[in-house]
Amino acid sequence: MSFLSVTREDMHSRGWDQLDFLYISGDAYVDHPSFGHAVITRLLESEGYRVGIIAQPDCKTGNDFITLGRPKYAVLISSGVIDSMVNHYTASKKRRSEDAYSPGGRAGYRPDRAVIAYSNKIREVFKGVPVIIGGIEASLRRFAHYDYWDNRVRRSILQDSRADLLIYGMGEKPVIEIARQLREGIAVEAIRNVRGTAYMAGLDKLSEDIREFIKGNGGNDGKYSLLKSFEEVAEDKEAYARSFKVQYDEQDAITGRTLVQKHSDRYVVQNPPAQAMTVKEMDRVYSLPYERTYHPSYEKYGGIPAIKEVEFSITSHRGCYGGCSFCALNFHQGRTIQNRSRQSIISEAVKLTWLPGFKGYIHDVGGPTANFRHEACTKQKDKGVCKERQCLYPEPCKNLIVDHSEYLGLLRRVREIPGVKKVFIRSGIRYDYLMLDKNDEFFMELCKHHISGQLKVAPEHVVDRVLDRMGKPGRRVYDKFVKRFYEINKKIKKEQYIVPYMISSHPGSDLKAAVELAEYLRDLGHMPEQVQDFYPTPATLSTCMFYTGLDPRDMKKVYVPKAPKEKAMQRALLQYRRPENYELVYEALKITGRDDLIGFGPKCLIRPRRAAKKRAEAAGGSQKAIAAGKAVKGKNHKRVQAERKKLTRTRH
Known part of the structure; x- marks a missing residue:
């Protein structure tokens, strides 16, 4: 046994010149099954992929992000076990002085809204590489959501991060399926059928049946459910509450429908939840x-x-x-x-x-x-x-x-x-x-x-x-x-x-x-x-x-x-x-x-x-x-x- 690659030297010792997947984590690297980054990376490793981890990179420059080179298939990003804003601020919005998930318990190793910050930095340093976000921060912000720290409704994190895919919930099944499709040469923008994922696209990029559903004024047809748009829920609290209830009711793998929410001229689409693991x-x-x-x-x-x-x-x-x-x-x-x-x-x-x-x-x-x-x-x-x-x-x-x-x-x-x-x-x-x-x-x-x-x-x-x-x-x-x-x-x-x-x-x-x-x-x-x-x-x-x-x-x-x-x-x-x-x-x-x-x-x-x-x-x-x-x-x-x-x- 050994830790996964965190340096070029680690890669060379394995005879690797390129990773298949690069995982960016807002937490320090702890190889324990209580940490999401450990589970996902070990699972991909067990499937034969070359995986490396960059933990808590410095967003002020892009240097930390390129230490392991450009990955072959995708960059996976998570803010860590806890939402970065919860990690950084108390309920009274005071800055915390400690971070149990960082070296020595010291705060300041990750940025606020880490998923967004990391994703946008990756877009700068590795243009064209698929970006897949997941973990608690991405999962809970996949739709338009009330943000306590801004005291307003924010857009889906998909829009602000510019990610290609979002894995919500426990991500083992979705990440294995996404990895398989990428390995088979399927473009990330064509990966639209994986349970437990969400994506954002313009109307012309959606599947024909979803387009027809939207053009038919949405509602609920047994397979899809159209939520109130970002603009509507941001302005109307009653609309927000009703939209949230629909989201809340559709999080079951057996009964959950595909959810669609408009953001300006684009749409967030949440596929039904992943099937429960056996x-x-x-x-x-x-x-x-x-x-x-x-x-x-x-x-x-x-x-x-x-x-x-x-x-x-x-x-x-x-x-x-x-x-x-x-x-x-x-x-x-x-x-x-x-x-x-x-x-x-x-x-x-x-x-x-x-x-x-x-x-x-x-x-x-x-x-x-x-x-x-x-x-x-x-x-x-x-x-x-x-x-x-x-x-x-x-x-x-x-x-x-x-x-x-x-x-x-x-x-x-x-x-x-x-x-x-x-x-x-x-x-x-x-x-x-x-x-x-x-x-x-x-x-x-x-x-x-x-x-x-x-x-x-x-x-x-x-x-x-x-x-x-x-x-x-x-x-x-x-x-x-x-x-x-x-x-x-x-x-x-x-x-x-x-x-x-x-x-x-x-x-x-x-x-x-x-x-x-x-x-x-x-x-x-x-x-x-x-x-x-x-x-x-x-x-x-x-x-x-x-x-x-x-x-x-x-x-x-x-x-x-x-x-x-x-x-x-x-x-x-x-x-x-x-x-x-x-x-x-x-x-x-x-x-x-x-x-x-x-x-x-x-x-x-x-x-x-x-x-x-x-x-x-x-x-x-x-x-x-x-x-x-x-x-x-x-x-x-x-x-x-x-x-x-x-x-x-x-x-x-």
Whole structure:
């Protein structure tokens, strides 16, 4: 085994004078199956192609891009595991100072909107070479989309990148088919029939049947669906919401139609999604000869921090039918579960025990949702996923298969491997699905063997009207889960805790909902160390709500907290004990008329101002804590009253 070519010397050592495919990555080169660039390049290598990688090239000049020469067939481009804008900026649009996917964890190794920047640079240095984009950034921006950082609707990334093809979703099947057609001499502009791809072309370059469909005023003919144009969705939020719903419903390989969206005088065409990978195909992908670590050239910088989370983890499956509104999995991996075989996973676990640095702990055996190891129902195999309902929301479907036995058997086998001390589950347990299982065997063993004192779960919120917009189960389900968790731990005589993950300022959450969430955390006795503001990333239902103020599922209006001050108050309420949050919490409670939560009683969130000031001074508090105790008078009081009126108007 060895790393793929990253220098001319690497190519010469293999006897190569030219690559077949050049892969440009926004992440540092980590040869591990958790990284898309490793999977795609290793897969192409296994098909007999000569492949090289240029990681994080400098876009200021073209020098880095030409180090491996002009490839024979195409340049493949991805911004990395994470959208470059999400990677660079926080939810409050502040520049991040660290990048776990870069040498030494330092930021600044890739440009903003990396796919566009890399693609246009390749067009400069290798004129006429086919450019194929993929990965999460390209996948989620394939249509006209709301961009949080520009605060406007942007065109398809196909137009701005000038790419010839876009591979969306998990790209193994499409990239093999594209490579085959290119090798057979088919021009890239003629490759129009590959599932899991999108392209952009003028009307005269489209197939005859698509042209006829468009000329017939589009609509929906069972095979194609014409979306509202870029110009329409950029100007009309209702049109945007309706168009997004169509896109959202057509991401299934069995039922999905070809989608067409006009951009000025050109058209974006999305072919139906790629067929789900078989167990055999999944096994092959994860059996490729990965080095399972970063390229040795990064050692002098301190390595690549991102490897720490996945180095001793195993991906057991792909896809998720959970249907969370804020998640882009529907658009990328899809709702259909794609499995690896038990033996494939066992073999990988054994390999982990041979790795340097392995201390007996496997950090994860899971996927997007760890306990979704098989299809949601038998109907999905032939009829695809349902368009008009989710598997778990608002109530579990009667056809849902609830069974943890296969996953439990897998975990038992991994635990028995010599050298394995403990197997953790970190990729997330869907607690509502777990509570549907009448057999407590998995729940019992989860608590007994797969938790290291704390189980992180994601209720996201506890107020039902917010959970409804999130596509999550009501609070009663979570409360039932928490109760059962502690009952089981008492039974097995273990002291373990639940750490809930919450989101502030999600569409549908007003200040009153944020106060209710703070009260829940008070009763739980839990104060989150970190709070995640809702982040409007491309291609999610929640982002559509954020931009349009409409829920595309029912076109009802949704309250959206956008003002920085209100978002800061919602976030502060989740950490109401922190002295630096006192002012924001105090103001939020005044605005919502919850003065009953300011006082000395056990149900109060904060103390009155004078008492808070004395307490801070007595404790030798910081200047922030002392300042937090100053009285609000004059214009400050008027602002509170104005905010309260505004809140009332917004709700009605």
